[in-house]
Amino acid sequence: MTAPSTQAKGSAPEALYQRAAGGDSEAFWELVRPHERLIHAVAFGILRDSELAQDVVHDTYVRAFGTLGSLRSPARMTSWLYGMGRNIAHETLRKRQRADRLVNEPPPQPEVLIVSDLLIKEEELAALDRATRELPEQHRIVLGLRYMQGMSCKEIAAALDIGLEAAKSRLFEARKALHRRLTAAEKTAAPSPASSVRGVQPASGQ
Helix, strand or coil: CCCCCCCCCCCCHHHHHHHHHCCCHHHHHHHHHHHHHHHHHHHHHHHCCHHHHHHHHHHHHHHHHHHHHHCCCHHHHHHHHHHHHHHHHHHHHHHHHHHHHHCCCCCCCCCCCCCCCCHHHHHHHHHHHHHHHCCCHHHHHHHHHHHHCCCCHHHHHHHHCCCHHHHHHHHHHHHHHHHHHHHHHHHHCCCCCCCCCCCCCCCCCC
16 A cells, blocks of 8 residues: 555544545545554564565555444554554464475574674674564564664553553563573573684684
């Protein structure tokens, strides 16, 4: 769905909703555009792929435009789009997993930032990515909203349709879970004798 070049007139959510429900695409875009970051973060938390997450945003808007009449109140727009985006992301994930099984290949891994002159940075990013992938979905989503989308706790609460204290608690638990996994990974990782990333040389033959 392509965003209209001009914004829909009228700022009242109820008025925009009525116009959008009547088929006004400009009003629909004005109504859903503020939720793009939320949908993308939710989808990325599930798929771990930015391009696929953007596809989910597009598919969510298309589906929402066709089913807007099922939304009884514009006040529920955030939670309605959240649920729809989450469902579409899971559908996308299942399709990708089926395709992977058909070709007998492992699922594509998310891209890792390559820093050619700082190998240790690459390793740390990879460890962080692995730890994040192992977190529960709700933890990945709230971390994505906070650190990828830059949302405040208040914005996260509004996006997820939960109380401010609940948002703070969920973010705290997500951070704590991520820290535990990173700490455990550091403890279990065996140092590589051949590696001199940190300037450590093999003891033998010196």
